[in-house]
Structure formats: C-alpha cells, structure tokens
Amino acid sequence: MEFPLVSILVPMYNAAGCITCCVESLCAQTYKSIEILLLNDGSTDDTAAVCARLAAQDHRIAVIDKPNTGAADTRNQGIRLAHGKYIQFVDCDDWLAPDFTEKLVTAAEQHQAELVVAPFWMVYPEHFVEHTRPWEKAVSVVLKRNPPRTRAYGFLPAGVYALPDYLRHLLQKPNTFFYGVLWNKLYRRDVLEAHGLRIPQVLFAEDQLFNLEYLHFVRTVVSIPDIGYHYLQNPQSVSHTRVSTADILAVRRRAMQLYRTLCAEAGLSAELRGAVLRSPFGENEFTLPPLDTPQAHFCKL
Structure with missing residues (x-):
C-alpha cells in the first residue's frame, strides 16, 4: 500500500x-x-x-x-x-488508539472508498454528572437510559457497502453518534473540494448534517471492526447545556428531508419511506445497547 x-x-x-x-x-x-x-x-x-x-x-x-x-x-x-x-x-x-489512523487508511485504499466508519468508545470521566432534559425524564418509563459508564458502540457490521445498503443500515439508527459524528470516520479531501462541501454553522448536530450532504457523493463505504476512537463525554458541552428540545426537533426535521432526498437518489424512496418518517424519533447511544468488548484505553496524563 x-x-x-x-x-x-x-x-x-x-x-x-x-x-x-x-x-x-x-x-x-x-x-x-x-x-x-x-x-x-x-x-x-x-x-x-x-x-x-x-x-x-x-x-x-x-x-x-x-x-x-x-x-x-x-x-x-x-x-x-x-x-x-x-x-x-x-x-x-x-x-x-495507536493504530486507528492506519486501520482507516488501509480500508479506504484497499476499497477505493469515499468514506470509512468505525465503532468508538464513549468514555465517561470520573464523577460525571449527567444533565437530563425534562422530556428525557418523561420518556424514561419507555426507554431505559444507560447509566454513565464507559462503553463501546457500533451499529454497522464490518464490510464494504454500496450507498443504498449503507442507507438501509443508517436509517435503522439515524440519530446515533456512530452515523452522525465526524470523528469516527475518514473522508476524501478531493470529494470535499470538488463539491465545495463545508460544515454548516448551526448550534449543534452540524456534523450530522455535513455527513448527510457528503453522502450525495459517496459510492463506497467501508465499515471496520476496530475500536480506536475514545470520545470523552463533557457535561459542559453545547449538546448537554444549550440545546433545547425544540432545537433537537428542528435538526431532526432537517435531517429527515436530507434522508428523503438521499433515498430518492438511491432509488429507495418506496422501500425506506416509513424509516424516513420515523427517523426524528430514533434512539441514540444513551438508550441503545453497547457492543460486547474489552476495556477502553485511558489517557494517563
């Protein structure tokens, strides 16, 4: 290589x-x-x-x-x-993890992929205090919220996917960090430059909106099994402190429109119509079960 x-x-x-x-x-x-x-x-x-x-x-x-x-x-x-x-x-x-970038690049080069995605560790610092919103407390009788404990998450079996198959999996878990964030993925710079793609300046979930725009220009996605990114939960982050329920719903409606467009382009409108309509109400890692994995590697500094 x-x-x-x-x-x-x-x-x-x-x-x-x-x-x-x-x-x-x-x-x-x-x-x-x-x-x-x-x-x-x-x-x-x-x-x-x-x-x-x-x-x-x-x-x-x-x-x-x-x-x-x-x-x-x-x-x-x-x-x-x-x-x-x-x-x-x-x-x-x-x-x-020391070999994370190598794993991503190897997958991209071997399959000429425009996108590589990997599972990740969600890491909770010692003495983490979670600030749950009122609506999250209200739905807790239906959706049991995971206690703050370090876990690994990934929702796409390892393999090579054409975009239609990737969309089928994505719409099973449309609001997860796994599919929505930037940091567990590898991107092609020539794709970004050729289409003028940039990250939108919104209050939150800008990475999810960017990823959906990027998918317009993706033919091949590789999912690797290696867990190499450690994502530290910060109770003072924007998503924990400044995002309202209305903000969340507004972004999810916008994402739903992007899902609808992507499905139409991929010839999946009829097949995934129901999944698109349900997408604003999808769960994320705070309620979904984690992977069964060994322990995360913690920074010693």
Missing part, C-alpha cells in the same frame, strides 16, 4: 488541560504520513503556549491561531488548509 498523506484536524477552545493527551495520541500513530493541524479558536487560556510546545516536538504539527468563530468555521478553515488525500477529524479532549 502507498502511504497517502492524512490531514488530522483538531479544533480547540480553552483546551490547555486536555490537548496534550490528544496530540500525543496522534503523534504516536503507527501510520506516520500525517499532518496535524491544531486549530486554536481564540482560546483565552494557555492553549496557544501548550500547542507551541507540542509543535516544537514534532515537525508534522502546525498550529493555526485564529479569532474565535466557533467549531464549525474552525474545522472549515482546517479543511481549506489541509494538504492530505484524506481528512480525519479529532476533538481536542479525545484520543486515539
């Missing part, structure tokens, strides 16, 4: 306390042909100094200091600056 360059984009805001663990996991990747773009979104703490120290230790790291414009715009600036054949997104408080 050739070793095409992978651009790893890491947006951050006030991440001085967590970015070292994240970046050291990137530098330790067994896949060496990477550039790491640390996108400092106007941090007011010591993030810039920490990033400068990390960059001095590895020539593959570039630090981009910019005014605060939010995560979506910061990622989009990273896309414009990237040089790699592939783009990988990593959040600043998360970390990777």
Whole structure:
C-alpha cells in the first residue's frame, strides 16, 4: 500500500488541560504520513503556549491561531488548509488508539472508498454528572437510559457497502453518534473540494448534517471492526447545556428531508419511506445497547 498523506484536524477552545493527551495520541500513530493541524479558536487560556510546545516536538504539527468563530468555521478553515488525500477529524479532549489512523487508511485504499466508519468508545470521566432534559425524564418509563459508564458502540457490521445498503443500515439508527459524528470516520479531501462541501454553522448536530450532504457523493463505504476512537463525554458541552428540545426537533426535521432526498437518489424512496418518517424519533447511544468488548484505553496524563 502507498502511504497517502492524512490531514488530522483538531479544533480547540480553552483546551490547555486536555490537548496534550490528544496530540500525543496522534503523534504516536503507527501510520506516520500525517499532518496535524491544531486549530486554536481564540482560546483565552494557555492553549496557544501548550500547542507551541507540542509543535516544537514534532515537525508534522502546525498550529493555526485564529479569532474565535466557533467549531464549525474552525474545522472549515482546517479543511481549506489541509494538504492530505484524506481528512480525519479529532476533538481536542479525545484520543486515539495507536493504530486507528492506519486501520482507516488501509480500508479506504484497499476499497477505493469515499468514506470509512468505525465503532468508538464513549468514555465517561470520573464523577460525571449527567444533565437530563425534562422530556428525557418523561420518556424514561419507555426507554431505559444507560447509566454513565464507559462503553463501546457500533451499529454497522464490518464490510464494504454500496450507498443504498449503507442507507438501509443508517436509517435503522439515524440519530446515533456512530452515523452522525465526524470523528469516527475518514473522508476524501478531493470529494470535499470538488463539491465545495463545508460544515454548516448551526448550534449543534452540524456534523450530522455535513455527513448527510457528503453522502450525495459517496459510492463506497467501508465499515471496520476496530475500536480506536475514545470520545470523552463533557457535561459542559453545547449538546448537554444549550440545546433545547425544540432545537433537537428542528435538526431532526432537517435531517429527515436530507434522508428523503438521499433515498430518492438511491432509488429507495418506496422501500425506506416509513424509516424516513420515523427517523426524528430514533434512539441514540444513551438508550441503545453497547457492543460486547474489552476495556477502553485511558489517557494517563
């Protein structure tokens, strides 16, 4: 296999306390042909100094200091600056298993795939306090919510999928992190550039909307079985603190329209009409059962 360059984009805001663990996991990747773009979104703490120290230790790291414009715009600036054949997104408080990038690239190269997706660890920090919304409490009599405990999740059996088959699986679990987020996937930069694809600037779920737009230009998806991404739950994140029930429903209605369009393009409108109509009410990892897996690897920093 050739070793095409992978651009790893890491947006951050006030991440001085967590970015070292994240970046050291990137530098330790067994896949060496990477550039790491640390996108400092106007941090007011010591993030810039920490990033400068990390960059001095590895020539593959570039630090981009910019005014605060939010995560979506910061990622989009990273896309414009990237040089790699592939783009990988990593959040600043998360970390990777050492062979995760290698597994993603190997799958993409072997099958000439536009998209690679992998299961992930949902990691809860010690003393995590979950803030459930009133409607979540109301439906708890029907849907039992998982207690905050580190688990692995993945909903697509390992294999190679043409887009119609991928859509059939996606619409079984349309609102999951597994299908909706950026960080457990590998993207082709030429696809993004050819079609001017960028991450929309909305309050939340911008990654889900971006992924659905990206699928318009995907022919082959590879699902790998390897769990290499550790996603740290943050009780102070936007999704936990600033997102209302109305916000969630608005995004899910918008996603439903995108599902409808994708199904029409794939010739699946009749077959998946019911699944599309049910999509706003689909569950996610907070209620769905996890994978049966060994223990996650925790950052020791």
